[in-house]
Structure formats: structure tokens, C-alpha cells
Amino acid sequence: MTVWTPTDDGHADLTSHDTFLNGPPHNTFARLRREDPLHWTEYPQGQDFWSVTRHADILEMNRNTEVFSSARGIRMEDQSYEEYLARRTFQETDPPEHTRTRMKLVRAFSKTVMAQYEEDIRALCDTILDQALEKETFDATKEIARQLPMRMLGRVVGLPDEDLPWLVEKGDALIANTDPDFTSHVLDKMDTDEFRMMPFNSPAGAELYAYAKELMARKEREGDTSGVLHLIREPAKDGSVISDTEFRNFFCLLVAAGNDTTRYSIAAGIQALCHQPELLGQMQEGGDIWETAPDEIIRWATPALYFRRTATRDFEMHGKTIRAGDKVLYWFASANRDETVFDDPFRVNLRRSPNRHLSFGQGGPHVCLGMWLARLEVRVLFQELVKRIRSIEPAGPHRFLRSNFVGGIKELPVTVRLA
Template structure:
């Protein structure tokens, strides 16, 4: 493969998962790669090596999030009405982040351990009793959204629509998830909504109904914190701030963890020795979670915008150029990881970039995601002798999300497992 043959906007490139050959070519031959766009946008620079991705992510002064973190180019009106936590830099970003930072701290997250363990046990018992089932539907999509419902203090029966809304927004390039595809003429009427998705209107309405009941109360749920906390910069959240923060929670509270769990189980089913090693010594799971996150790379890229002219790899990035960090490439860079395309549950010090790397935008929910992944995988190892893929998983059609939307499996319970009857 030659760099000239690569178009990272071509969604067919991702139909089987991370396009390792393309990324390997770029890392080796074109570490700063210009990609033209055919949809009227200006094109973008790609960084694919680990050290470059980490450097761009850390340097918010040179590489700003203020112009959007996806490839879409927005006008001033769109930037104003769509701005969320992840599209904000500087002091305001930190003030918005700190509104919920304590709720997502490792200490606060640990308080959900018992609830999450019981939730996982109940979910697994229901699913494993089926023998054959879609792992995404029954397990990996179910558990994170139920925990999020608890944190938002919303009814469990609302979880299906929370999942559906999240799918429609972040997977807005997949016709299985949305009737209004990103970039389609139909999407123009929704241009001011996150991801140009009409689902955002339903999310906003739902969020404001919750806010109306929680404002002025003493609740400790995430919605109550949002509506009753004045950020430390003294600037209250506007309705725009609230609706965009709330919609971000609906997406972020589900997607990363869900897809990491799916990819991990797919990898363990395909690597029986790794399954056997973890089953023999479950204490390995704590460290292996980092390998799971590297391997999954659930978010393939985020975009930044250059705030000044800068030279990188003997090429000139101009002020205003889009610069895209490809996490799905950096996590497989053999300059950083030995044998990166080997799934190794014994790998030590896995400094992946799946949550960012030393960035002001380091994933707020990282401790929660790690807890969920560890508890789910540990519970599966306790209950199952093995798990078998019945067909190749179906991938989300996206170059933003490295997601699995369907993964039929057959489970083989451990002799000691008796399910709910035990």
C-alpha cells in the first residue's frame, strides 16, 4: 500500500475494524499525512505515530478543540450552539470539567462497585441462560447504560431509548442506526444539532424534563449536580451548556465501555490461551484492562485545529488547518509497543492513548470505564469455560467509533456455574 492510495474518510476502509495496513503505511512513510476531502471540506492533516498523537493531545494552545473535535467544519452559529465540554479549551473547559469531576473520581466511582457487581451478575445470568445470543445486545450494551441510568437517577425502562439516541448521534454515518446520515441533504435541517442528528432534540427534551424536577433540590445524581452547581469561574451553565453537557453524558457514558467490552470478548474468544491464562489467574485482569483498552481503541480519532503555523516532520501546518489524532493507529505503533498486533494479556505498562494522553481533555469517565470492564470480564471468566463466536462481528460503519454492533456468540458454562438456579 502507498500513502497516495489511502483515504481515511473512506468508511469502507473500516468495515473489518482498524485498518492496520493503512495506518502502518502512514506511520512508516507519511507520519504527517495530508488527506483531501471530497464533501466540500478543506482536508486535514493526520498524525498516526504514538509520540505525535500524544504531543498534539497535550498541546491545547497549539492544537485547539474550540473548532470541533470531529472532521465536520462548522460556521460561527454552529460553533456557538453546539459547544460542549470537549469543544472548549482553557479556563472555561476546566470550570465545566470540575462540575462533575468529583463524581467521576476513582474514589467516587468505587462506591458503585457493589451495585455494578450485582448488576453484572444479574445481566450475565439472564444472557448465559440463552446459550446463544447477541453479546452486544444482551451484555456489553446493557451494563454500561444501566449504570449510567443509576448515576442519572432515571428509570431503568428508559435505557433502551438512551442507547438508541446515543447510537443515532455518534454512529451518524451508519444506516443501521440512523435515517439521517451525516452529510446527506436531509441532515442540513439539523445542522445546529450535535452530529447533525435529530435524536439530539429528543435528548435535549428528556434532559430538560429531568432538570426541571431536580433544580433547587438536594439530589446527588449527575443531573442534579449539573443544574445546581455554579462552575468555579462563576459563570452559570446556560441552557445551551446544559443540553450539550447532558447529551455528551448520554454518549460518553455508554460508547467507550460498551465497545471495549465487545472487542475484549471477541479477542478472548479468538485467543483461547489468553482466556485460559486469565481464568487460571483472575488477578491478571486488573493489569490486562489496559491491554483491552489499547486493543479496542474504541474512539478512532479526534480532531484539533492549529492555532498557529507550525512545522512537523518537515512539513508546514498552517493556522486554521485541521489536525487529526488517530488513536487507533497510535495504539498499534511498534515504536511504542512490542508486537502491537498481538493481543497480550501479560503486557506490562500499557500506556495507551484510548483516553487521551496527558491531555486537558483526558477522558473524565476513565476510572468508571476501567471499573466496568474489569468487573464484567472477571464475572465472565468465573462463569464460562469458553465463549465461541458464531460469526464475524458486524462493525459500526464509522471512522470515528471503532464499534461492534452485533456479535453472535455461544457460551460454554464452567462446570461450577449453575446460573440463577444456583
């Protein structure tokens, strides 16, 4: 059985968030990979851009940070230089500035350090699954996938448990600022100019700004130097420190990115279990399948649909010239279904190896800091889920986010039979 079949006509508007209400337009991406892998895309709301859809091209360009810069923003939307400076995190910087900031954090998110949280994650999964599965029919995104990432991030970062539900709500409003189910200020449907200096042009950014400021003031009063929030404020080797605005932007990034990758990977994995019944048995057999299954689930999900870069000088590719100043979008959603890299890309193969997916931005300096935590959370959650159930099936249609930036199933009704 096919997990999911694209329904677009092969000529979808990639600039429209509504296009993605039925999931990524993979018929369009497949056509572009075949016919026009470097595609000039008209953008009615701003500056037109290049769409890059082949895995090999994205990998090559992602490594070339001298030509393709993050330092004008990573989303499709245009912004003034003033807005960029007000909103930017280290995600929107290039080496060596990016490297200085990243090196403060890389050890805290290393594979070795994250492995120390496995039992904490397992205990959280026990609680979450026990509460969800007793209902037998429920929304798996809400009751399972949404619950784990922020609770775990709270422990890694050092956030009060009582604040986590509010932070999840604000993180949703921030990252899904084009979906009316998550925000009252929909980016492309109303005037959000008063929030243009906030991350993601969202009022949630202002609220998270205020929260981060108070949180750090409280930690300083209490002499609390634990967690990554303290690390990011330490001077770099050259003595430089981040500003208050940069710190608050970093906090918003943590709340958003620390939530969506794992949540929507878990949701996509549960969807796959519903539509490929053999996956449940494979997971229940266990063994070395857990060495490859998490990355295949994350490939299948591709929560970050694209990242944008800006060309710093002219660049030739596929007989076309990318001009200095042009916007360039790396469509990870397309790369992760590239049939020249992945056999049978529209099926979940839990033993896929090697798995050269680009969900974490592999190949460049911006590879996801939280990738080891995400892999661990996905593995442990599914290990605990499959030993509790005999079957899982859809209990209604699933719904995707209204976003061409974040790919995810926001509603996933399922029915389970307990083991």
C-alpha cells in the same frame, strides 16, 4: 492465533465511513507511521486536514492546547461558527474555560468515588450474564456489551431505570449517525441540514434536548440535587454558569460517551477471547492480571478512533508546516498499534505493562472523565463472565460500525459452553 488481521490495501480512504466496515485500516496506518506520519489528507466533503498517526506525535500535540485547539470542533466534519456554538460541550473548549467546567465534575468521576459502585456493577453483571448465557448462542454486543454501560450510567447520573432503553437507542442514533443500522438520518447519505444546530447533526440530539429539559424541570420540582446533572449546573468559582443549551449538549455527551467506550471495549474483549483461547485461562487464574487486563482490552478496542484539533498558529513537524486554521486529526486507532511503543501490537497481552494506550486521550486536559468507571466496568464484567464459561467461540462473522469516528463491533455472534 491472530485476533484480527487488517485487510485494507495500505492506501485506504480515511475520510470514508465505508472504509471502516471491516475495522480500522491498520495497513494504511502502519504505512503512514513508517513513511508519512504527518499526512495531508484530502477530504472531498470539506476542508482537507492533517492525519497524525504516531503515538509520540499525538502525545506531544495533545499536550499543546495553545497551538492545537478543541474550540472549533472535535470531528472531521466542518461546521460554521454558529453551528459550533449551538452544539459545543466542554469537550469542544480549551483551558481555562474547559478547566472551569471539568473541575465541577472531576471529583464525582474520581477513582475513589467510582470504586464505591463496584458491588452495584457486579450485581448488574450477574443479571446481564445470567440472562445472556442461558441462550448459549447469542449476539454478545447486544446481550452483554450493550446492557451494562447505560444501566450503570443511569445510576451514576441519576436517571430513571424505565428511561434507559430509550436513552440507549437515542445515544446510538447520536454517536453512530453514519450507520443506517442505528439511525434513519444517515449523516453522509442524506440531507440533515435541518438538524445542523443539534449535536452530531442528528434528530436524536433534538429528542435528547427535550428529554434533558424535562428531566431537570422534574428534578427541580422534586428538590432532587443528586448526581452529576446537578453539579454541572452549579456556579463555577468565578460565578459563571452554563446556559440551558450548554447543559443539554452536556447531557447528550453523557449519553453518547457514557455508552460507547465501555460497550465497544467489552465487545472487543469478548472477540479477543474467541480468537485467543489462552486469554480465557489467564483470566480464570485471576490474581494480578486484573491490574493490567482492563487497559489492554481498552487499548485493543480504541472506541474513539480519532479526535480533531484546529491549529491556532503555524507549527513545524517532520519538515512540514501546519498552518494556522488547519484541521489536525489525532488517529488514536493508529497510535494504539504503534509498534515502537507496543510489542506485538496486534495481539492482546493481558499483562502488558506499562500500557501507554491513548484510548482515553491521555496526555492532555481532555483525558476522559469516565475512564475509572470504564476500567471498573470492564474488569468486573470479565471477572464475572470467565467464571461462568468453559469456552467461547464465534458463531458467525462479526460486524463493525460504519463510522470513521467511533470504532466498535456492533454485532458479535458467539457460542459459549457453560462451566
